[in-house]
Amino acid sequence: MDKEHLNLLCSVNELSSLLAGSHDVDTFLDRVCQMVMDHIRADVCSIYLLDENSNELYMKANKGLNVTTVGMIRMGASEGLVGACLASRRPVCEGKASTNPNYKSFTGLNEEEFEAFLAVPIQRGLERIGVLVLQRREQDTFDEHDVLALQATASQLASAIENARILLALRAQDDTPDAVASVEMQLIKGQVASPGFAFHRSVRIERAADDWLYIPGNVSRTFDVEDFRQALAETEQQLEELESKLEVKLPEMASMIFSAHMMMLKDPEFTGAMEELIAQGSCASQAIRSIALKYVDIFHRSPNAYIREKTSDVKDLARRLMGNLMRTVVDACIACEGRIIIAHDLYPSDLLKLSNENVGGIILGNGGVTSHIAILARSMKIPMVISADARLSKIEYDTPILIDAEIGNIFIYPTPQVIKEFEERNQRRELVQEAEVLDETRTICGEKVQIMGNINLLSDLTQANQLKVEGVGLYRTEFPFLIRTDFPSESDQITIYHHLLESMEDRPVTFRTLDVGGDKALSYFHDMHMEENPVMGMRSIRFSLEFPDIFKEQIRAILCAASGHSHTRLMFPMITGIEEFIRARALVDETLAEMKADNVPHLARPQIGMMVEVPSVIPLIDDLAEMADFFCIGTNDFTQFMLAVDRNNEKVQSYFVPNHPCILRALNTIASAALSHGTDLSICGEMAHNLKHVPFLLGIGIRTLSVDSQYLPALQNGIGQISVADCEAHAAALLKEPTIDAINTFQSEFMAALKP
Structure with missing residues (x-):
């Protein structure tokens, strides 16, 4: 070119x-x-x-x-x-x-x-x-x-x-304050979704409220056209600054995330109509409200799902305009920087905006620790705890809160002593984290264990390289799709994938193809919101096979970005049988042929593998091992489907047991098949970084773990204290046990011998 x-x-x-x-x-x-x-x-x-x-x-x-x-x-x-x-x-x-x-x-x-x-x-x-x-x-x-x-x-x-x-x-179309919480310290228990520590004051995000255009009744002055123009200029400057920050923090989103806002600011039928109303005698705040409500109504009634999604853009832009118009009157109600966010639920796009506003931490009332909003929070290094405790609904704005997102504790009005203890603990942990990480991870007997990184966003790469991951065992390609308001273009995807591959140099990178649906619905793809049971519905590889144009565009982008990177691998998610694997691989072959015919530089021979996360593949595992270049066991979904437990439903969290005897025996079956057929095998999910389960995984023959890179130092330390022989004996003992209690006892005894 x-x-x-x-x-x-x-x-x-x-x-x-x-x-x-x-x-x-x-x-x-x-x-x-x-x-x-x-x-x-x-x-x-x-x-x-x-x-x-x-x-x-x-x-x-x-x-x-x-x-x-x-x-x-x-x-x-x-x-x-x-x-x-x-x-x-x-x-x-x-x-x-x-x-x-x-x-x-x-x-x-x-x-x-x-x-x-x-x-x-x-x-x-x-x-x-x-x-x-x-x-x-x-x-x-x-x-x-x-x-x-x-x-x-x-x-x-x-x-x-x-x-x-x-x-x-x-153009062709024409609140009551929450109850005051006690000033005495309260302790609320929750689940860790994203580790960390945060001590800040609170702010609540409520979806249902219509306060995005709230005009306080005690405002004594009238805002004129000059006030409006000043607010307009300040809003445009804010959006440009937000976009600049985003380019550094999340390169995936650098391409026009605020384009809809900027378009509306430039549109004479939107801001121009507001200024016209002001010129006719309306107060600026009322003009903003009137035109914004008109657009919200038009967008909301549209039969086009994408246009309906634009109501949030209108609300966000109107909120910013109103806030800049009224200055401190409204700004104090919308500031999230350095705050603990309390919300019932959040979408990935919400989390993106909060990250860009440098929130201190999040308390979420809904979801699970393995949900993808939790995974995204970990990528953004935002401490998050999940709790449905009713007391959280009574917390007032500006309440001091301390989040211990290491064990899941939430302290309301923490005492000086509690604050001091946590600050001292964090200082000690920073010293430990500064300890040298070895280039390789080996057991005490010298057996090499490969620790790969899970990458969700390009911002994860800095820590991954600092901690010397040996490659990317799982790149979740859906996250650039989830945090946007529309499909990323092929060019956008090439840019993201190329950045990832260049950062890893000659280390292997495994791209999991688009894994959307379930708890990862695309907000701009309306069909995803119509299913009664989306976890079992049109998701993952089913979505890609149903919409081959989207799938082939992604494959084309990966292969184009991978030109010159021979260690690139493609992995299909949620394969349930041989036919799906064959169909998906055929689409890759078809894309390769088209790229060759078009003389597009690309990786000609990618390795092609699959996630093992659905029980239906267990009886077919030998057949699939013959066909696939590699397996990666996804323990989160595998446990969910094996045990019929919704991993995001807090009411059944006690039933989500990764060391259930049926899970352990199924993992052993998969490992045995991979080893006998010479199929490369790795494991990702919560089990992979939990030292309680790692000895069993090593004992059944797994030698590659793919984890969030922050877990690498602890894993390296733990693995360095155990031998393969001990792990094999441990695994054999667990596989004989038919009860969870007995398995827990064996694991506790094994862990007791390890130094922290």
């Missing part, structure tokens, strides 16, 4: 600055056309958007043709070369466009002299958005490099242009 194409991709990656310099949506789209046209050296660049109501494509922006036709040119969604591109979801490249039978000319457009034609679809996941078109006077001048560059550009632009399309389409 030549320098100009690379420059284009760099420019696209800085869309936020492009948007910031645009006065409105139309200007933004015009600037996009100019940027693309300049870098690929085309004579014409056009953006066509899909009008879903009429099922027509219309020209929304153009550089190089008759500008008076912008907004006037319309065609059927499958009409002409532009429509053919959208209908097929594939690029259309013609050396002499007028000779193609699909060619359609428009009076007054004056495009006859531009024969070289290149169009690529703009799409977000399965949703069609529009078409990006380039034209040149000279025939046969677009090549495969132009196609690839324009595809990457359209992929990056999709989210921003979709937000613009929504705003343009809309």
